[in-house]
Amino acid sequence: MVQLDSVTKVYQKKHSSVTALNEFDLQVKKGEFVVVKGPSGSGKTTLLLAIGGMLRPTSGIVTVNGNDIYDLSEKKRAKFRAENIGFVFQLFHLLPYLNVYENILLPDGVAANRAGLTEVKEILDRLRLTDRAYHKPGELSVGERQRTAIARALLNGPDILLADEPTGNLDSENAAQVMDYFAGFHNNGGTVIVVTHGNEAEQYADRTIYLNNQLL
Amino acid sequence: MILKLLIKEILHRKLNSVLSLLAIITAVTLFVSFFTMSEASKRETIRLTRDMGFNLRIIPKETDMNQFWLTGYSDLTMPEEYVDKFFLYENFSYAHLTATLHKKVTWRNREVILTGISPEIEPSGIEKTSMIFSIEPGTVYIGFEIANSFGITTGDELDIFNKSFTVARILSETGSSDDIRIYTSLIDVQEMVGKRGEINEIKALNCLCLTSDEINPIEILRNQLNEVLPDAKVIINQTIAVARERQRMMVEKYIVFILTFVVIVCAIWIAALAIINTRERQRETGILRAVGYRIGKIAVLFLGKALLLGLVGGIFGYFIGTGLASLIGPEIFKITANTIKPVYSLLIWSVIVAPVFTAFSTLIPASLAVTRDPALILMEE
Known part of the structure; x- marks a missing residue:
């Protein structure tokens, strides 16, 4: 499902360069729940964005669902991402001028497998957002914002859910709820990769990977 | 979806949108009022010349x-x-x-x-x-x-x-x-x-x-x-007539110089606002890329906003410019006051040129914003 072969990512700065990933190999099977842990600066987010087709590695191959995603054109990669990958970020990354309903529908405008009204209602209901559907992010609690972000990530029925510190801004109750949603997705056959430096995700994981100075 | 995003963003960042609109309206108003009165100026010169014999x-x-x-x-x-x-x-x-x-x-x-x-x-x-x-x-x-x-x-x-x-x-x-x-x-x-x-x-x-x-x-x-x-x-008897015509042409050249200056300032103003806008929206470009939007579609959001504001600014600018020319023109051109009329062809020009002008002013900051690595934007948080 997800395979990284000798992936290296070097960030070029003005007078120096930083190696975030160095000859990194990884294999995540379909339906696996993987937690990636490590201290700040260990390359966790780089890894996640590279898997998500958002960050081209300096070298190496990233294969997702059998596609070398950086071999695809920008247009095809964007479409692939819209249809196969759901992202959840620590800071939710919702558009401030769209309400919950519109934020959830954001990927729908670009995905081939567009959601129907029933699916949107169902996902709003499942994530307990029905009453907040027409509220803007600024009017939501942090837990509701993260649930909105999860709803957006799940709308088009992706195969893979990539989450970057999804509980980093949440209290323990909301964090547990978020992890429950991920577990639900995983139980339905979805692949989950969660990047975190917290401990709450590990109990849901099939496997935990530790990243520390680019070493497993 | 794109149009919805476009309109919602314009309404969300009201100050930026209003200031951009103001710049466009200023440029179009000046152009329209100048050209409307320039016709009157020409007619006035003709009348004055005729009256001279x-x-x-x-x-x-x-x-x-x-x-x-x-x-x-x-x-x-x-x-x-x-x-x-x-x-x-x-x-x-x-x-x-x-x-x-x-x-x-x-x-x-x-x-x-x-x-x-x-x-x-x-x-x-x-x-x-x-x-x-x-x-x-x-x-x-x-x-x-x-x-x-x-x-x-x-x-x-x-x-x-x-x-x-x-x-x-x-x-x-x-x-x-x-x-x-x-x-x-x-x-x-x-x-x-x-x-x-x-x-x-x-x-x-x-x-x-x-x-x-x-x-x-x-x-x-x-x-x-x-x-x-x-x-x-x-x-x-050409002396006076030619002198008056030369004077009119000189004034016209002078106004064209001022107008060019004003238009350049407006273009810089719009570009500066576009830079502010694109900086504010960097995270947005990252999000859109993450959920599968292509660079082209995101560029449409930025340039579409410019085109939409340009269109609205062009229409408002035309009517304000025409209104100003109708209001001030008769005070300046007393003899041909009644002949100062809206130049409707300028409306067509306004709704074509103003959006293109705005989009052109926005092009560089928008291009820089949409081509920036979305991963870097999202990692900046």
């Missing part, structure tokens, strides 16, 4: 010039067909042409000048704004002094040498012999004074063509005239 006057060759300058017209006449000869002579350059017949007569025990004017003749194939009275047969224009003395008003029926006329217009006071003139059609005057087919002057105006220092038009004209009308002579 025709700069080409063709009169019978044997005219006593002493008498001509004293009375303002020739006592002698020449055949009306000279006008046709003039018209058909292709090498002769002129802008507006008319034939007149003047005769001092006594009417209601007062000496008045009866002036017959032929319909304006324009060079074939050239469309020009009419600069000469066009008087319908059976109607008269009455000089200020005569109208004042006899209490004549527009619409009155007058009997002049056994012919019945309707007063079409009372002319404003000029402080010249025009105040004791009765203008009517050439054919009516020819009938009244018994000079059918005769005129005593051909007047031509081409003040707007004489702008080059290198040309000495009088020599060219006299040589040309000798060829076609050997029994006539030409008097040219």
